[in-house]
Amino acid sequence: MLIVGDEWKHNGKVPWVTFSLIFINVLVFLLQMALGRSFTVGFSLIPHEITKNVDLTRDERVKIRYPSARYHYSNGKSQTIYSETYVTVPQARGPFPIFLTLLTSMFMHGDWIHLIGNLWFLAVFGRNVECALDHGRFLLFYLGCGLVGGIAYTLSDMQSVIPCLGASGAISGIMGAYVAIFPMNMISLWFGVYFGVVQLPAIIVVGIWFLFQYLAAFASMNDGTLNTGGTAYWDHIGGFAAGVIGIWSIILFLKWRQSRQPPPEEDVEAPTVTKPEPNAPAEDPFRSCIPTTGPRPPGRITSRR
Secondary structure, eight states: OEEEEEOOOOTTOOOHHHHHHHHHHHHHHHHHHHHOHHHHHHTSBOHHHHHHTOOOOSOEEEEEEEEEEEEEOTTSOEEEEEEEEEEEEOOOOOOSSGGGHHHHGGGOOSSHHHHHHHHHHHHHHHHHHHHHHOHHHHHHHHHHHHHHHHHHHHHHSTTOOSOBOOSHHHHHHHHHHHHHHOTTOEEEEEOOTTTOEEEEEHHHHHHHHHHHHHHHHHHHHHTTOTTSSSOOHHHHHHHHHHHHHHHHHHHHHHHHHHHHSOOOOOOOOOOOOOOOOTTSOOOOTTGGGSOOSSOOOTTOOOOOO
8 A cells, every 4th residue: 555645735835844854854865875874873862861961972782672483273273472682773872961862863764665654744734734734834733743853752762772763744734734734635656557546535544554654653552662773653643643643733722812802893984974055945844744745855664566
């Protein structure tokens, strides 16, 4: 399954912030390739550095747990066997203060597949959200969701020394905003040559994606493989929650502010006073008592059937 597009509701706007973020991420990745591993590791997010406020510069040797074998039984059940081993995790000098890695890590990626996957999701979901929020608010929203995702990842395993990098937290927040603003917008998915392209509402597509992230996050906690160099599921969950809650909060705030405003005043036209002409004859005060054959005097309203 591959997401190939959506309904673009740009309202005549050009999502230049989304395209700029894509360009910046590609540029930083090229910089990673040029400067090598020290730059990538040093500016990645490491929970231990954030919680202890220390910049790790020497390689750390840690014990990890990984699935080594899987057995399938005749009754249909299966069992995964986990093994433990020690690995050396490289470290390098990072920015000062070290908390800046919460920001720098969201512009870095591990390889081309990681980069292309994240930026494709940003291109698909970012355009409509930017056109809805406007450019400046979208940029702040993107960075805020990325920071919340990084904090959620840090809190999930505060002693971890394994570097975490990628724009997934920020992009997950954009996906949360997308489903909050455009829940019934149609997403085009390619299911292969046989089924072709199928369109489904965003709430179903993004909902299934979030359910997978949620289940995988708790599964990694149960089997002891949390934050061992795989996918940072809690970064995704934190960013997504920030996106949904952020949009709902904006909507509630706008409704509250609208309720505080006084109702608009109705425009009441002042009666016009006509001055009599200097040479006009005075009005006969007994005119209403004299029968006339002409039209009724003004001011008398009648209804006709």
